[in-house]
Amino acid sequence: MIDFEIPTPIKRQVQFITMLGEQVMRPVARYYDEHETERPWDYINLIWPTIRERGGRSFSIEDGKEKTDKDGKPRPRIGYLMLAHVVEALSWGDAGLYLCTPGGGLGGAAVDATGTPEQKERFLKRFGEGEPKWAAMAMTEPHCGSDTAAIRTTARLSEDGKEWILNGEKIFVTGGLMAAKESRGFVVVWATVDPSAGRAGIKPFVVEAGTPGMTVTKLEHKHGIRVSDTAAIVFNDCRIPYDNILGSPEVVKSDTESKGFKGAMKTFDATRPLVAASALGIARAALEFTASYLKERGVKVRYGVAPHLQTAVERDLINMEMQHRAGWLLVLKAVTKMDAGEENALDASMAKVKAGQVATYVTQKAVELLGPEGYSCKLLVEKWMRDARINDIYEGTGQINRLIVARRLLGYTSRELR
Amino acid sequence: MISFTPSEEQQLIIDTVRRYAVDRMRPAAYEADEKRTIPQDIIARGWDLGLLPSAIPEQYGGFGEAHQALTGVLAAEELGYGDLSMALYLMTPNLFAIPILHYGTEEQKQKWLPRLVEGGFAPYTAALVEPRWSFDPHALHTVAEREGNVYEITGHKAMAPLAAEAQAFLVYAREGDTTQAFIIERGTEGLTVLERESFMGIRALPTYELRLDDVHVPASCRLGGEQGIDIDHLMNYSRVALAALAVGVARGAFEYARDYAKQREAFGKPIAQNQAIAFMLAEMAIEVEAARLMTYEAAWHLDKGHNATQQAALAKAYADEMALMVTDRAVQILGGHGYIREHPVERWLRNGRGFSTFLGLAMV
Incomplete structure (x- = not known):
């Protein structure tokens, strides 16, 4: 049944992280951007107990135990769906700090995907x-x-x-x-x-x-x-x-x-949607900030007005918002399939391609829309633009992921489509 | 719980409509576009799918339980995949039925809905668009003024499908500072159906301009009676319908270009083995999928009773652009052949370009 209701535990988790983002991450984001050799121990020490409590197995969620609800019916797994939301929300706070989060991270994901x-x-x-x-x-x-x-x-x-x-x-x-x-x-x-x-x-x-x-x-x-x-x-x-x-x-x-190379690929099926989620967290930060900054200054967005009747800024904001949403839904689909144990390599790469592109576009556009303020280090917008750019590069560049998508769509091997 | 899988019942509808699209619509689409007419047996067959009746409750002559935009968009994607002109033709009665279903007074529902769904395809239509560049459903130039128990309506409409044969029209007009809708029966004095229009695309769909010169209708013809309608909410059912049709058109173009690129050889190998082509195809598929998910989400919000204007508007805006991009690239991938009318991609590009102007032309 097609459904877009976010499970309550995930909503609660996102609320918590949003608070963390506002109160802990955002206030120090600029400082650590300017002091890149310092380790953010304040953030690390604050978040570590939470991670440790959950076994730190942020990527190791396939514990094999079938969870049931109060009626004894099997409850669908939401591990990766949860994780995508967590990563998105942390990256909304600050993507650099998110990457410093202690725990298994990508190494843990590889162990999870390929280990006994x-x-x-x-x-x-x-x-x-x-x-x-x-x-x-x-x-x-x-x-x-x-x-x-x-x-x-x-x-x-x-x-x-x-x-x-x-x-x-x-x-x-x-x-x-x-x-x-x-x-x-x-x-x-x-x-x-x-x-x-x-x-x-x-x-x-x-x-x-x-x-x-x-x-x-x-x-x-x-x-x-x-x-x-x-x-x-x-x-x-x-x-x-x-x-x-x-x-x-x-x-x-x-x-x-060979579990070797396939293992790497399987790791990517799990991590690419999460990188995409991180990208979209940054994009959302830029989008929300830009929209509210402009709104406070009298620039409103009218939805449902024909494109040829919109103002240029309105059109940009609507475009940013819809691109962001498109990317996020692709992420949700990729992680939902992961949770269901379905093959998701195509969806993972699709989400990664889209999110990498969207995060780059949205954050670059945000700098433009805010003029000199957007370019200034007074605000975080210019930082978000720099932070976002990596997402179209690491965990497979946009081009490699396009290649993967194309091979799958066309039924070509890596030899047939190089 | 987030899920992207249609229910079994919905999947059955998808499969059935897809079969009709492939077996009936596709083979006749070229000639329909060239001759600007759709064979009646195709419409009759399409009507037999029972899409509208299944959205209308039993008490009004249908066999549906509750109207679901989500089910509607699933079917609409398949119809769009078949042929856009035929899809819009088949869905024309929706333009009359869905607003009545949502906003009609009990009397209006009792009077009109059974006529729409009992029996064969019945041409009922609506007139929203106006022939001016600044057309805006929130600021119509067609005006309705009330005098006592009678409305006097004056204005100029465009893009009204099947108007020449329509039994009745739902005409949108400005009343004060709101947009309201009025049920006007065929033959009402002052209502003139002008010549058939001609557009770049959707050429098999007969659409018309209308003139309304001091058309008098009783107040009971105002949709929703004293309550009236909320045009923005109503337009959401049009936005998701058009977004779904756009997804269907684009999916067809993507598949055609993909198959062509795999079979067409240049420099000793299929052109699909070049990254320049393969990347275009990858992006086309990603955009089709993203637009589809946005359409599902907006329809889901509508069915949940949420205020879905933002989601529906974003889904439509996204699908509008996506349909143009995907159909345009399909033409490019076919190269010179893409420009030749024997291949459907040039028609899909003409159709795809239209979505940004199609507001109000379909509803689910």
């Missing part, structure tokens, strides 16, 4: 106890971004077969510093066990923070989301236990049932 039950327990348990921790995902290398099959970081077995030895360099690791060095977290590193095997040889490995041979060599200075650290990490004969290869160890031997 034992591994999930071993790696994710930490997010429910003790001090704040982070997990990051290391995929991109200096010579390859979207072309992940070209990964050169290697993982070879030690002579006694008890360890993996990693060598290579990863860049653009979101939260890499926090995961690899500043907390007892971990980094999921995608490396090849057989460079001649192409994609089939690429596997995910968990490297615990502080493992000898793993070094954070550089922190990037970015256009936006500055408070979130973006690390370069070098692996130099970095030894990790054999059991830290995600998925059952047999995957190494099997070429056909």
